[in-house]
Structure formats: C-alpha cells, structure tokens
Amino acid sequence: MTPPIRIVFLDRDTLADSVTLKAIPFEHELFVFARTSPEQVAERIAAADIVITNKVALRREHLAQAPHLRLIAIAATGSDNIDLAAAREQGITVSNIRDYAVRSVPEHVFALIFALRRNITAYRQSVRDGRWQQSGQFCYFDYPIRDLAGSTLGLIGSGSLGQAVAALGRALGMKVVFAQRRGQAQAAGEPDRLPFEQVLAQADILSLHCPLTPDTQHLLGLEEFRLMAPRRPLLINTARGGLIDNQALEQALRQGWLGGAGLDVCVPEPPPADHILMRLLELPNYILTPHIAWASEQSMQALADQLIDNIAAFHDGVPRNVL
Known part of the structure; x- marks a missing residue:
C-alpha cells in the first residue's frame, strides 16, 4: 500500500487566520507549523514529499537532507529564499504564486x-x-x-x-x-x-x-x-x-x-x-510599513487558492508556475 503524500507547511502564520486553505484533492498527510526557525528546517522537511514555505529559507544543506522531497510550493511570488540551483540538481520542482496581488x-x-x-x-x-x-x-x-x-x-x-x-x-x-x-x-x-x-x-x-x-x-x-x-x-x-x-x-x-x-x-x-x-x-x-502591501484579504485568499491549485497540478503531472 502506497503511503499518503506527506505535505509540510513551514510557516502558516505568514497568512492571516481568516485565510482558508482549500481541500487538497488527493490522499495526503498535512503537517502545519505556525513558524519554523532555521535550526528546525532540516528536521521538519526530512520526510516530506511536498514543502510549503512563504519566507522560510530552504538552502542546499536543507535539501540534501530531504531525499523524498519533490515539490517546494512557495506561498509567495519571490523565490530568493530558495536555493533554486540545488533544487534543480536534486530534481525538485519549485512553484510560486503569480499575479495574485495586482490590486x-x-x-x-x-x-x-x-x-x-x-x-x-x-x-x-x-x-x-x-x-x-x-x-x-x-x-x-x-x-x-x-x-x-x-x-x-x-x-x-x-x-x-x-x-x-x-x-x-x-x-x-x-x-x-x-x-x-x-x-x-x-x-x-x-x-x-x-x-x-x-x-x-x-x-x-x-x-x-x-x-x-x-x-x-x-x-x-x-x-x-x-x-x-x-x-x-x-x-x-x-x-x-x-x-x-x-x-x-x-x-x-x-x-x-x-x-x-x-x-x-x-x-x-x-x-x-x-x-x-x-x-x-x-x-x-x-x-x-511591515511588508503588508500584498496583504489585502482578497489577495491573501487568492494566494492560498492558487497555492493549493499549484500542488494539485503537480500531483496530476502538469506542474504550473514552475521556476
């Protein structure tokens, strides 16, 4: 029996409590952390198949300790917190959120x-x-x-x-x-x-x-x-x-x-x-102001919806918003 896909959300508190996450349309285990310090990253992603991060940095040394990791779903547009070169070398897909905060x-x-x-x-x-x-x-x-x-x-x-x-x-x-x-x-x-x-x-x-x-x-x-x-x-x-x-x-x-x-x-x-x-x-x-230009209620919900859509598309074999 194939085990459920393990999804780890490293920094849920970067989205307001009012934001809801749509149901992920495949069998999975979801582990949600409010925040993750640099010292906690390696341990928390070690067994993950999919990692969701907004601002938590994923560096080469972290990715090297995550042998099952196949997708990094960034809950933002910017990707400077991800070692993209290391991800490509390990065959890890990286997706981001696009055009959600154009208002x-x-x-x-x-x-x-x-x-x-x-x-x-x-x-x-x-x-x-x-x-x-x-x-x-x-x-x-x-x-x-x-x-x-x-x-x-x-x-x-x-x-x-x-x-x-x-x-x-x-x-x-x-x-x-x-x-x-x-x-x-x-x-x-x-x-x-x-x-x-x-x-x-x-x-x-x-x-x-x-x-x-x-x-x-x-x-x-x-x-x-x-x-x-x-x-x-x-x-x-x-x-x-x-x-x-x-x-x-x-x-x-x-x-x-x-x-x-x-x-x-x-x-x-x-x-x-x-x-x-x-x-x-x-x-x-x-x-x-405290990095809240993107954070209207409508934009945050659009981000969350697109995040789940990115994960579902990857699972279906048609990854989108790939960096």
Missing part, C-alpha cells in the same frame, strides 16, 4: 505616494501636537502639498505589478516611464522605456517592482541618489529591501536628495529596534 500592491504603492505627496502623516502629527490651535486660523501650511497630475512616475520593473502601478498613474494624469536594465540603451519605438539613469534623473516619484538578484542588490546607492537629487523625488519600495543601500538612503533623506521615502520591505524582517530604517521613523517624510 493590493499597487493600491498600497499609491497609499504611500498620497501620504507622502500630501504630507498626511506630518500634518496628523502636527495636529496631535497642538499646531492647529497655535495657528490661530482655519488651516496652516507647514508642509508642502503637491498634486500628482502632471508629475513623472518612474518604474523599475515592468511585470504585472509595475504595469498595474503604471495604469493607476496614468489614470491620475501622471507621465509614466519604465527604466531599462542598467547599461541597456533605449529601445527604438518604446518612448516610455528609458535608460536607467535617465529615469532616475527625470522621475518625480520612483517605485521599485523588480526582483532581488545579484544584479539588483543595492540597485540604489549614493551614486543613484545623487542623480535623483535635483528633482527631490519620492522613493517607494514594495519589492525587496535589498534593492536599496540603507546607509545611502539615510544620507539621501537627511541631505534632502529625496523628497521622501515609503518602504514596505527591509532586511531583515522584522528589523531590530536599532535598525537604520527604524531610526529614520523620526523623519516626517518617511514611512515604513
């Missing part, structure tokens, strides 16, 4: 943009501090407020999320430009795709939507922020924390090279209390 992430991007462009958090704090009463009139103008219409939205990354952000920007009357990969010239017939450095120099708002790879690690550093300084743009990052050199970001904010920054990601997550991105919270033109 949630762009809406969060613009929530950050609106908050910074209109200085919502700064005005809220000043009201709490009694500034309205001190002003002696019906309003006051301590922080600049700027419309989005007519401004230039620069996007690094032109996948489904970048395209969805672009659509919202155009609807608001913004000029949208996409950055080519660094070092790549502008393609003929693509006026909205400009060289990387040109987008940095022209953008009033720059939003990141590219994956974290060795080529994009610290994509934005001191040199890039200096290129951006004349326009003092807003910087929005809902992609991966490693795309930005945080020391350079601090200097750019404190020197006024940026008009503000709204981040939803950092390294590590969560950051320690003395992390540079935590210290920057003293600035009125800086917002840090």
Whole structure:
C-alpha cells in the first residue's frame, strides 16, 4: 500500500487566520507549523514529499537532507529564499504564486505616494501636537502639498505589478516611464522605456517592482541618489529591501536628495529596534510599513487558492508556475 503524500507547511502564520486553505484533492498527510526557525528546517522537511514555505529559507544543506522531497510550493511570488540551483540538481520542482496581488500592491504603492505627496502623516502629527490651535486660523501650511497630475512616475520593473502601478498613474494624469536594465540603451519605438539613469534623473516619484538578484542588490546607492537629487523625488519600495543601500538612503533623506521615502520591505524582517530604517521613523517624510502591501484579504485568499491549485497540478503531472 502506497503511503499518503506527506505535505509540510513551514510557516502558516505568514497568512492571516481568516485565510482558508482549500481541500487538497488527493490522499495526503498535512503537517502545519505556525513558524519554523532555521535550526528546525532540516528536521521538519526530512520526510516530506511536498514543502510549503512563504519566507522560510530552504538552502542546499536543507535539501540534501530531504531525499523524498519533490515539490517546494512557495506561498509567495519571490523565490530568493530558495536555493533554486540545488533544487534543480536534486530534481525538485519549485512553484510560486503569480499575479495574485495586482490590486493590493499597487493600491498600497499609491497609499504611500498620497501620504507622502500630501504630507498626511506630518500634518496628523502636527495636529496631535497642538499646531492647529497655535495657528490661530482655519488651516496652516507647514508642509508642502503637491498634486500628482502632471508629475513623472518612474518604474523599475515592468511585470504585472509595475504595469498595474503604471495604469493607476496614468489614470491620475501622471507621465509614466519604465527604466531599462542598467547599461541597456533605449529601445527604438518604446518612448516610455528609458535608460536607467535617465529615469532616475527625470522621475518625480520612483517605485521599485523588480526582483532581488545579484544584479539588483543595492540597485540604489549614493551614486543613484545623487542623480535623483535635483528633482527631490519620492522613493517607494514594495519589492525587496535589498534593492536599496540603507546607509545611502539615510544620507539621501537627511541631505534632502529625496523628497521622501515609503518602504514596505527591509532586511531583515522584522528589523531590530536599532535598525537604520527604524531610526529614520523620526523623519516626517518617511514611512515604513511591515511588508503588508500584498496583504489585502482578497489577495491573501487568492494566494492560498492558487497555492493549493499549484500542488494539485503537480500531483496530476502538469506542474504550473514552475521556476
């Protein structure tokens, strides 16, 4: 008798309790862990046929101790926590979730943009501090407020999320430009795709939507922020924390090279209390949210549904969303 397929979910707490998992349509044993520390990974996946992980890292040394493992089902889009080369060498299929947050992430991007462009958090704090009463009139103008219409939205990354952000920007009357990969010239017939450095120099708002790879690690550093300084743009990052050199970001904010920054990601997550991105919270033109751009109720449920569909498709011999 063939034993049931053993499925291990390493970090169920990365999805809200309100999210339900559809029934898995084949005989299986499901072992669900709220969280898994690096020291617990090898033991928990040792006998697994299928592993579900959102952010728990699966490295070469872990995979080498999981001889039965055939599928890693990532409960997210990003795959930088998986050793893909080691998985391929061991014949392990890796699947991810795609296009599930094409509303949630762009809406969060613009929530950050609106908050910074209109200085919502700064005005809220000043009201709490009694500034309205001190002003002696019906309003006051301590922080600049700027419309989005007519401004230039620069996007690094032109996948489904970048395209969805672009659509919202155009609807608001913004000029949208996409950055080519660094070092790549502008393609003929693509006026909205400009060289990387040109987008940095022209953008009033720059939003990141590219994956974290060795080529994009610290994509934005001191040199890039200096290129951006004349326009003092807003910087929005809902992609991966490693795309930005945080020391350079601090200097750019404190020197006024940026008009503000709204981040939803950092390294590590969560950051320690003395992390540079935590210290920057003293600035009125800086917002840090806890990696929740993707996490609308609708998007989380869509992710969970697609996760089970990926597992079922693999079992049926027609794997999908394979990396």
